Amino acid sequence: MSQHLNRAKTLAIAALALGVALVSPAMAQTEAVPQAGGSEAAGSEKAAPYDDRLTRLSEVVGAVHYLRNLCNSAAEPEWRQSLSDLMENETKAEPKRRARLTAAYNRGYRSFASVYTTCTAAAVRAEENYRNEGATLAAEITARYGN
Numbered sequence: 001m002s003q004h005l006n007r008a009k010t011l012a013i014a015a016l017a018l019g020v021a022l023v024s025p026a027m028a029q030t031e032a033v034p035q036a037g038g039s040e041a042a043g044s045e046k047a048a049p050y051d052d053r054l055t056r057l058s059e060v061v062g063a064v065h066y067l068r069n070l071c072n073s074a075a076e077p078e079w080r081q082s083l084s085d086l087m088e089n090e091t092k093a094e095p096k097r098r099a100r101l102t103a104a105y106n107r108g109y110r111s112f113a114s115v116y117t118t119c120t121a122a123a124v125r126a127e128e129n130y131r132n133e134g135a136t137l138a139a140e141i142t143a144r145y146g147n
Contacts, residue, residue, distance in 0.1 A: 062108030
């Protein structure tokens with residue numbers, strides 16, 4: 001359980017510090033592939049008590065990533081790298097959790113990619129709303145599980 005608490009703390013601190021920023025476009029294309037035959041580690045994966053919130057946070061970050069890139073031409077590679085590292089740390093040796101979080105990220109990204117092809121006032125508002133929701137989720141995870 002303390003391993004999940006440490007992960008929650010790392011997640012929340014990084015998400016708050018970055019203002020629920022961006023994840024690399026390459027991450028949106030990454031799919032975790034469970035090992036053939038199922039390893040013992042993969043079979044022993046247990047959901048963290050904050051996985052529902054973490055899944056929603058992944059979806060929110062996907063949406064924010066798409067909308068920020070649509071409306072902001074300046075790249076922000078340090079945020080991308082920090083969140084990529086966060087995903088790696090959060091799902092180390094847990095390919096099923098990684099796949100769920102990646103799928104949530106992709107869902108958020110694609111939900112706006114299918115609607116907005118140019119930056120509009122509505123896209124800017126949506127990005128702000130999702131960024132605020134992400135900050136709230138990160139704060140909740142920290143308050144409840146971050147110790």
